[in-house]
């Protein structure tokens with residue numbers, strides 16, 4: 001299939017979100033792939049015009065590959081709450097407002113859940129990773145992790161909605177958990193594994 005990504009490559013991580021950039025850097029490092037974030041390269045953030053995680057990941061990866069001339073990986077991800085019809089979904093970052101304040105975003109999730117009267121607090125994190133080549137086609141891989149939302153938030157590790165999300169089979173939130181353990185089961189890791197499987201040279 002592809003096999004374009006190989007040891008020694010340096011790729012752009014098409015994000016300005018440092019939480020995502022560092023998690024992805026840790027996933028790629030053992031494969032001998034160096035990552036640099038779009039933020040660090042001073043690339044502009046494209047408008048997220050897509051209607052799905054996959055479309056938005058594609059937009060971001062293609063913009064970064066075109067602007068840098070390098071292989072690019074973009075992550076579009078978010079929290080989907082079952083009782084809120086999948087919200088905030090692709091709007092997960094936007095619920096943090098202009099200052100990306102996730103304390104506010106978590107409060108909004110909790111408020112809307114309480115207002116809905118729902119007792120079902122199930123949610124999942126979903127991640128779409130797009131892999132774009134400057135002059136080639138873009139591939140998209142997705143991953144998901146199921147869990148339950150708690151209130152109040154717990155833990156200061158991770159980022160975004162991590163302090164209110166307890167993955168199935170565990171008692172700690174992603175905000176309390178050792179980051180290495182989060183990386184073993186996360187939506188991002190699951191999408192990443194599929195990306196690596198499609199790159200023959202890395203297996």
Ligand code: IMP
Pocket residue numbers: 017048075076077078079090092093102125158159160161162174186188
């Ligand atoms: P995006 O940059 O539009 O993809 O925004 C994704 C948003 O989803 C992030 O800003 C976080 O709020 C949330 N999100 C995605 N992945 C995670 C995660 O692993 N933990 C917590 N929040 C996440």
